[in-house]
Amino acid sequence: xxxxxxxxxxxxxxxxxxxxxxxxxxxxxxxxxxxxxxxxxxxxxxxxxxxxxxxxxxxxxxxxxxxxxxxxxxxxxxxxxxxxxxxxxxxxxxxxxxxxxxxxxxxxxxxxxxxxxxxxxxxxxxxxxxxxxxxxxxxxxxxxxxxxxxxxxxxxxxxxxxxxxxxxxxxxxxxxxxxxxxxxxxxxxxxxxxxxxxxxxxxxxxxxxxxxxxxxxxxxxxxxxxxxxxxxxxxxxxxxxxxxxxxxxxxxxxxxxxxxxxxxxxxxxxxxxxxxxxxxxxxxxxxxxxxxxxxxxxxxxxxxxxxxxxxxxxxxxxxxxxxxxxxxxxx
Amino acid sequence: xxxxxxxxxxxxxxxxxxxxxxxxxxxxxxxxxxxxxxxxxxxxxxxxxxxxxxxxxxxxxxxxxxxxxxxxxxxxxxxxxxxxxxxxxxxxxxxxxxxxxxxxxxxxxxxxxxxxxxxxxxxxxxxxxxxxxxxxxxxxxxxxxxxxxxxxxxxxxxxxxxxxxxxxxxxxxxxxxxxxxxxxxxxxxxxxxxxxxxxxxxxxxxxxxxxxxxxxxxxxxxxx
Numbered sequence: 001x002x003x004x005x006x007x008x009x010x011x012x013x014x015x016x017x018x019x020x021x022x023x024x025x026x027x028x029x030x031x032x033x034x035x036x037x038x039x040x041x042x043x044x045x046x047x048x049x050x051x052x053x054x055x056x057x058x059x060x061x062x063x064x065x066x067x068x069x070x071x072x073x074x075x076x077x078x079x080x081x082x083x084x085x086x087x088x089x090x091x092x093x094x095x096x097x098x099x100x101x102x103x104x105x106x107x108x109x110x111x112x113x114x115x116x117x118x119x120x121x122x123x124x125x126x127x128x129x130x131x132x133x134x135x136x137x138x139x140x141x142x143x144x145x146x147x148x149x150x151x152x153x154x155x156x157x158x159x160x161x162x163x164x165x166x167x168x169x170x171x172x173x174x175x176x177x178x179x180x181x182x183x184x185x186x187x188x189x190x191x192x193x194x195x196x197x198x199x200x201x202x203x204x205x206x207x208x209x210x211x212x213x214x215x216x217x218x219x220x221x222x223x224x225x226x227x228x229x230x231x232x233x234x235x236x237x238x239x240x241x242x243x244x245x246x247x248x249x250x251x252x253x254x255x256x257x258x259x260x261x262x263x264x265x266x267x268x269x270x271x272x273x274x275x276x277x278x279x280x281x282x283x284x285x286x287x288x289x290x291x292x293x294x295x296x297x298x299x300x301x302x303x304x305x306x307x308x309x310x311x312x313x314x315x316x317x318x319x320x321x322x323x324x325x326x327x328x329x330x331x
Numbered sequence: 332x333x334x335x336x337x338x339x340x341x342x343x344x345x346x347x348x349x350x351x352x353x354x355x356x357x358x359x360x361x362x363x364x365x366x367x368x369x370x371x372x373x374x375x376x377x378x379x380x381x382x383x384x385x386x387x388x389x390x391x392x393x394x395x396x397x398x399x400x401x402x403x404x405x406x407x408x409x410x411x412x413x414x415x416x417x418x419x420x421x422x423x424x425x426x427x428x429x430x431x432x433x434x435x436x437x438x439x440x441x442x443x444x445x446x447x448x449x450x451x452x453x454x455x456x457x458x459x460x461x462x463x464x465x466x467x468x469x470x471x472x473x474x475x476x477x478x479x480x481x482x483x484x485x486x487x488x489x490x491x492x493x494x495x496x497x498x499x500x501x502x503x504x505x506x507x508x509x510x511x512x513x514x515x516x517x518x519x520x521x522x523x524x525x526x527x528x529x530x531x532x533x534x535x536x537x538x539x540x541x542x543x544x545x546x547x548x549x550x551x552x553x554x555x
């Protein structure tokens with residue numbers, strides 16, 4: 001049976017988001033599992049000619065550029081309307097979108113409209129008993145689940161940072177087909193994008209980051225995190241979302257998908273569980289040390305050195321031994 | 332209670348403080364243990380608890396959960412439905428948007444701020460996006476929002492309300508009385524995540540581990 005794969009490109013303000021190329025890479029991997037299938041990329045928006053051309057050139061895949069007058073940026077209602085029309089007509093077997101705040105805003109609803117299944121947070125493609133399954137993290141990344149969807153059409157929301165972008169050396173640019181459609185929102189109205197005031201954060205420039213997670217347990221232990229950071233020159237204190245939500249750290253110190261993306265020489269994760277939302281903001285770090293009393297914490301899978309200890313007792317010991325060594329050196 | 336749902340309930344309680352004749356139903360799908368979550372919701376201040384009961388205690392896929400909630404909510408004509416952005420265990424992020432679509436309601440996900448616009452019958456929302464940006468929308472009610480953590484600080488249940496909650500009858504709706512979807516997801520296998528780095532586990536006493544760590548950092552030429 002002939003099957004087809006559709007990729008929904010993600011772009012903003014005339015820029016193609018990197019996840020779009022990762023989706024093309026994901027689609028190519030998927031294609032290998034399904035002989036005789038083709039891949040189409042959909043780009044939609046108001047002024048998207050250059051975005052469509054860049055994607056076609058970089059991926060070598062066919063791009064359908066759907067111009068919608070008035071669609072200045074992402075809009076859930078319009079996206080769902082346009083994509084429902086096109087995909088009802090095409091009936092692809094797989095539709096790939098980003099597991100991003102954009103993709104996750106429209107993918108499940110679009111699936112419901114199309115009578116399709118939807119699998120989110122995909123990190124790998126695997127086969128179980130000859131069935132094509134999608135691997136996704138559950139329970140804060142402690143467990144991976146291989147999910148099978150028994151449906152002729154499946155929407156797939158792919159986790160950013162998990163698939164290599166489609167090779168940039170595409171021999172020839174893919175064809176771009178221009179379409180024009182009309183859809184105006186009736187129930188929800190965009191009022192633009194605002195930037196939440198964020199000071200240029202110290203975490204993006206530090207050589208060493210000591211990061212606090214939910215495992216610190218109480219605000220009083222933040223002091224330990226700052227004392228540990230103070231051992232290193234050019235260091236900064238960061239944290240996971242939950243610590244910022246508690247008001248213990250400023251949102252400018254948040255590391256992860258919705259916060260800062262960092263790549264220091266050394267990253268010390270203290271009481272951080274290691275959910276993908278946090279990991280994707282720090283996986284470029286040079287060397288990663290994790291301190292967590294839960295030996296099964298997912299953060300240990302992305303660490304060079306793992307210390308299974310209660311940070312409230314371990315950090316004071318670490319600081320004390322370091323100070324003793326420094327004192328011995330001076331004598 | 333799922334951590335993200337705590338934010339949804341707290342936000343509902345705040346809407347009721349702004350618009351006093353608001354009535355808050357808390358709806359949850361699952362086996363017997365769901366009752367404790369509903370009692371806690373009443374303890375926080377919800378008006379009614381609705382238990383969509385199933386004996387099944389395994390993996391319930393988001394389509395099934397959403398279909399049952401939508402089937403119940405269809406007859407209730409809610410003005411506003413709030414959910415957490417996802418569940419802490421399955422992490423699908425699907426039930427909210429699926430319920431919205433099944434009820435033909437507009438939907439905004441990852442909401443980090445909201446304000447009722449009582450004159451226009453709309454709700455103002457800010458959706459959290461990557462990199463510190465927010466997507467601003469005005470949405471006609473009725474609508475469904477999924478709430479991001481940090482939108483508020485959920486209150487603790489009060490003792491007097493908890494005592495009352497324990498006597499308060501819950502509405503129990505057998506899930507078999509509700510329509511189930513034809514689409515299903517199945518978990519074929521679960522595994523432990525792969526190690527992406529060396530993951531060397533330090534052994535010994537805390538003191539020994541601290542010495543080893545300092546040595547390792549020195550070997551990696553990290554100034555300390």
